[in-house]
Amino acid sequence: xxxxxxxxLKKLLSPRGVLxxxxxxxxxxxxxSVEIARPDCVVFPRASYDVVEIVRLAGRHRIPIVGRGTGxxxxxxxIARHGGIIVSFARMNRILxxxxxxxxxxxxxxxxxxxxxxxxxxxxxxxxxxxxxxxACTIGGNVSENSGGPHTLAYGVxxxxxxxxxxxxxxxxxxRLGSAAMDAPGYxxxxxxxGSEGTFxxxxxxxxxxxxxxxxxxxLLAVFDSVDDATETVSEITARGIxxxxxxxxxxxxxxxxxxxxxxxxxLDCAAILLIEVDGLRESVEVEAKEIVNVCAVHRARxxxxxxxxxxxxxxWKGRKNAFGAAGRLSPSYYTQDGVIPRTKLPETLRRIGExxxxxxxxxxxxxxxxxGNLHPIILFDQRDEQQxxxxxxxxxxxxxxxxxxxGTITGExxxxxxxxxLMPLLFTEADLALMRRVRDVFNPADLLxxxxxxxxxxxxxxxxVRPRPATATPFA
Amino acid sequence: MSTSGTIALGRLAEIVGEANVSCDPxxxxxxxxxxxxxxxxxxxxxxxxxxxxxxxxxxxxxAVIPTGAxxxxxxxxxxxxxxxxxxxxxxxxxxxxxxxxxxxxxxxxIPLHRIAxxxxxxxxxxxxxxxxxxxxxxxxTIASGVDSPLRQAYGTARDFVLGMEFVTGDGVSAKSGGRVxxxxxxxxxxxxxxxxxxxxxxxxxxxxxxxxxPRMTRTYAAVFSGARAACKxxxxxxxxxxxxxxxxxxxxxAGIERLGERAGLSFEADRSTVIVSVAGNEEVLERNRxxxxxxxxxxxxxxxxxxxxxxxxxxxxxxxYVRDFPDVVLKHAPSAVIFKISQLxxxxxxxxxxxKSLAIPWAVMMRxxxxxxxxxxxxxxxxxxxxxxxxxxxxxxxxGKTLRTFSLLFAPxxxxxxxxxxxxxxxxxxxxxxxxxxxxxxxxxSPGRMExxx
Numbered sequence: 001x002x003x004x005x006x007x008x009l010k011k012l013l014s015p016r017g018v019l020x021x022x023x024x025x026x027x028x029x030x031x032x033s034v035e036i037a038r039p040d041c042v043v044f045p046r047a048s049y050d051v052v053e054i055v056r057l058a059g060r061h062r063i064p065i066v067g068r069g070t071g072x073x074x075x076x077x078x079i080a081r082h083g084g085i086i087v088s089f090a091r092m093n094r095i096l097x098x099x100x101x102x103x104x105x106x107x108x109x110x111x112x113x114x115x116x117x118x119x120x121x122x123x124x125x126x127x128x129x130x131x132x133x134x135x136a137c138t139i140g141g142n143v144s145e146n147s148g149g150p151h152t153l154a155y156g157v158x159x160x161x162x163x164x165x166x167x168x169x170x171x172x173x174x175x176r177l178g179s180a181a182m183d184a185p186g187y188x189x190x191x192x193x194x195g196s197e198g199t200f201x202x203x204x205x206x207x208x209x210x211x212x213x214x215x216x217x218x219x220l221l222a223v224f225d226s227v228d229d230a231t232e233t234v235s236e237i238t239a240r241g242i243x244x245x246x247x248x249x250x251x252x253x254x255x256x257x258x259x260x261x262x263x264x265x266x267x268l269d270c271a272a273i274l275l276i277e278v279d280g281l282r283e284s285v286e287v288e289a290k291e292i293v294n295v296c297a298v299h300r301a302r303x304x305x306x307x308x309x310x311x312x313x314x315x316x317w318k319g320r321k322n323a324f325g326a327a328g329r330l331s332p333s334y335y336t337q338d339g340v341i342p343r344t345k346l347p348e349t350l351r352r353i354g355e356x357x358x359x360x361x362x363x364x365x366x367x368x369x370x371x372x373g374n375l376h377p378i379i380l381f382d383q384r385d386e387q388q389x390x391x392x393x394x395x396x397x398x399x400x401x402x403x404x405x406x407x408g409t410i411t412g413e414x415x416x417x418x419x420x421x422x423l424m425p426l427l428f429t430e431a432d433l434a435l436m437r438r439v440r441d442v443f444n445p446a447d448l449l450x451x452x453x454x455x456x457x458x459x460x461x462x463x464x465x466v467r468p469r470p471a472t473a474t475p476f477a
Numbered sequence: 478m479s480t481s482g483t484i485a486l487g488r489l490a491e492i493v494g495e496a497n498v499s500c501d502p503x504x505x506x507x508x509x510x511x512x513x514x515x516x517x518x519x520x521x522x523x524x525x526x527x528x529x530x531x532x533x534x535x536x537x538x539x540a541v542i543p544t545g546a547x548x549x550x551x552x553x554x555x556x557x558x559x560x561x562x563x564x565x566x567x568x569x570x571x572x573x574x575x576x577x578x579x580x581x582x583x584x585x586x587i588p589l590h591r592i593a594x595x596x597x598x599x600x601x602x603x604x605x606x607x608x609x610x611x612x613x614x615x616x617x618t619i620a621s622g623v624d625s626p627l628r629q630a631y632g633t634a635r636d637f638v639l640g641m642e643f644v645t646g647d648g649v650s651a652k653s654g655g656r657v658x659x660x661x662x663x664x665x666x667x668x669x670x671x672x673x674x675x676x677x678x679x680x681x682x683x684x685x686x687x688x689x690x691p692r693m694t695r696t697y698a699a700v701f702s703g704a705r706a707a708c709k710x711x712x713x714x715x716x717x718x719x720x721x722x723x724x725x726x727x728x729x730x731a732g733i734e735r736l737g738e739r740a741g742l743s744f745e746a747d748r749s750t751v752i753v754s755v756a757g758n759e760e761v762l763e764r765n766r767x768x769x770x771x772x773x774x775x776x777x778x779x780x781x782x783x784x785x786x787x788x789x790x791x792x793x794x795x796x797x798y799v800r801d802f803p804d805v806v807l808k809h810a811p812s813a814v815i816f817k818i819s820q821l822x823x824x825x826x827x828x829x830x831x832x833k834s835l836a837i838p839w840a841v842m843m844r845x846x847x848x849x850x851x852x853x854x855x856x857x858x859x860x861x862x863x864x865x866x867x868x869x870x871x872x873x874x875x876x877g878k879t880l881r882t883f884s885l886l887f888a889p890x891x892x893x894x895x896x897x898x899x900x901x902x903x904x905x906x907x908x909x910x911x912x913x914x915x916x917x918x919x920x921x922x923s924p925g926r927m928e929x930x931x
Contacts, residue, residue: 101712101823146661157659160636175905181819183624183848185884187909191635191668195661215718235577241600241689281718283760340657342578372658412659427662435651436664438915454663
């Protein structure tokens with residue numbers, strides 16, 4: 001890396017605000033996905049004006065910039081694919097304002113998702129988007145990826161909760177998009193921005209809506225001897241006009257993997273469990289929970305447990321949220337997909353995933369947001385076996401291609417990032433992608449911000465997958 | 478008509494068929510926007526035809542404005558140019574409806590009432606209780622960005638439009654989003670199309686998330702003497718565990734009692750009414766009634782005049798008022814000026830206070846979440862009235878005490894032409910202009926409707 005640039009960055013941020021030794025950079029070459037690329041340096045701004053200066057310096061040297069929170073992302077969004085500067089928001093982690101009257105909070109991008117909810121809990125409020133990584137992931141990352149989570153079924157994803165952003169364009173120009181008040185005049189630039197995966201600008205401040213905590217919550221665990229019974233239960237709950245706060249499914253293999261790890265009390269011999277949560281006023285929660293128990297019974301649930309207290313509720317959820325960690329214990333590596341299908345297509349899609357696993361001789365577990373058809377197949381593999389690694393990638397692609405055939409999409413909440421860009425042409429026409437590129441160019445004309453993401457590159461699979469990364473288990477998805 | 482106009486006309490007839498192009502002045506008046514009348518109206522039947530039309534328009538520099546049922550053409554700035562009206566009403570089909578997946582895909586020209594009928598078969602609905610819903614189209618509703626009282630519970634279109642297809646200014650059909658409820662593939666361009674007034678693309682297809690119809694609903698009204706108590710009631714509801722379907726605060730100044738009749742409400746000066754609707758089972762409804770009444774009493778004290786459930790005609794009128802506010806006002810006073818104000822709920826009290834001093838008859842509707850409508854009822858657009866409007870509206874909108882941004886929703890053309898009403902606080906004009914160029918390089922799509930250059 002250019003020594004002048006390094007000197008200028010150190011001058012700006014103090015030497016402690018810049019990492020450039022290989023052993024330091026190694027920590028920043030990966031995220032929660034299977035991708036790897038090493039940045040040239042990592043910088044730690046403390047405020048927006050630092051970000052402005054960093055961006056200007058990078059622009060002068062025509063060096064790529066990649067924003068990064070805590071690196072829990074699952075699509076390579078925070079990886080410096082073409083090297084350059086990683087801008088870590090670890091030091092910009094202050095909650096700047098909490099406006100209890102208007103249910104708003106303004107935060108720096110490095111604030112951890114669940115820290116915001118914890119900070120407003122005494123006001124009876126929370127920040128609704130709840131990715132499984134919420135104890136580690138940052139709100140800046142949530143904004144970039146438009147993150148979801150189990151409770152997005154009723155509460156919506158990140159974009160439904162973001163009202164205003166302060167951004168720094170690659171030119172160094174800071175801008176404010178949207179406003180804390182709803183319906184700011186002009187184009188919905190915030191709506192366009194959220195989910196742009198760091199390719200438009202760096203975010204330096206975020207104003208979000210806070211949501212009232214529900215008065216009552218009931219969490220049900222329904223156990224099934226067949227996957228089809230479980231998926232039919234999901235359809236019937238919808239047909240009866242009930243929108244649960246969350247509706248998650250784990251298949252038999254995943255249940256056993258999880259139980260061995262978390263000891264949530266999941267039965268080891270069943271085919272599927274549904275974790276269903278309803279919330280709201282006491283009176284509605286009681287009635288809805290009863291009706292869901294009935295629907296489960298009609299569809300041959302072996303048993304339905306209702307969490308008796310917060311402790312049991314947390315245990316059920318621990319089982320769900322640690323599914324990926326459990327997979328990591330059983331396999332040197334795993335690859336998680338994020339396809340979405342219309343929820344009525346769940347049975348045939350799960351069958352197809354099973355067939356694809358058989359075809360390649362790969363173990364695939366399924367844990368997913370059943371209520372909104374967002375699948376997370378976990379493909380286990382051993383990165384030392386190159387053939388198996390390539391088979392894993394092919395199996396993942398086949399699953400996503402099937403999701404598209406079913407009228408679905410390739411990513412519901414993880415982002416396109418590095419790995420799925422090559423599948424974008426299956427979903428979008430050349431004209432669609434050309435327009436998206438033009439929109440990106442309005443913000444980021446020299447493609448200096450997070451280059452090599454979202455859009456297909458001309459490179460083949462082998463080149464994209466430089467090498468599988470060492471065995472790690474990412475406990476999140 | 479110029480020679481090039483005649484040539485263009487022939488080409489348009491080739492694209493859509495002669496029966497679907499009209500230059501008949503008697504016909505064209507209905508498409509006028511702020512006294513601009515197009516020289517032709519074209520009725521396409523497919524996105525392909527629209528691509529051809531827009532390509533022609535880009536080549537010949539003809540300004541194209543898409544129209545639906547033409548109920549909201551008054552929204553937006555006067556067009557800078559206006560050659561062709563693109564009447565979308567032939568594209569009125571349901572493309573796909575999957576009740577089990579709670580998703581719906583429609584062509585843009587479909588009337589909302591037809592969507593409602595279709596969804597009702599499965600006890601589902603779109604939470605678009607928007608003005609002019611009896612005949613408005615889906616496309617016009619989305620492009621104009623009008624909101625609905627149901628946003629309190631369901632959000633606005635940006636929260637349940639899953640994807641869109643549209644034709645950009647180069648005559649190319651493109652899409653973003655998809656048909657599933659969760660999707661982060663590619664940029665959410667469709668969100669920016671909402672409320673863009675057709676300046677970025679001609680919307681041809683819209684994919685919605687649908688919702689189950691609540692089993693039972695009730696509507697309550699609480700009338701307070703003075704706005705302060707009404708605001709306090711709103712804040713108390715927002716701070717409670719109740720989750721209303723809609724929550725509006727309405728008030729009006731002296732001199733417009735007849736507007737109140739249309740709303741089934743008394744508009745005596747200094748009265749403020751809170752209209753709140755709730756949904757759920759018997760027990761939930763009963764609890765809502767009990768707690769709403771208690772909150773109204775504690776918020777209002779002696780200023781609470783009454784709290785009661787509305788039923789029958791009363792309920793119908795009150796619901797219509799909070800849904801159709803602009804329509805009700807315009808029927809009452811066609812030259813009314815209606816502002817949409819973006820403010821936070823905590824500034825409601827101050828706003829209501831500012832309104833009280835207005836010397837022009839006024840009516841206000843504040844949505845529980847903040848967005849506010851202010852109607853100033855001009856009797857005419859003569860010089861005196863205009864000057865009075867200027868000074869009066871400035872007092873409320875530019876008071877400087879609190880941050881309020883606003884846009885003109887409906888207004889006589891004379892008012893729109895007054896630069897004072899171009900929202901001085903609108904940010905990011907250069908970013909918006911550059912985005913406009915990325916979508917519409919020749920500037921042929923609804924030019925000037927967002928602001929002079931967009």
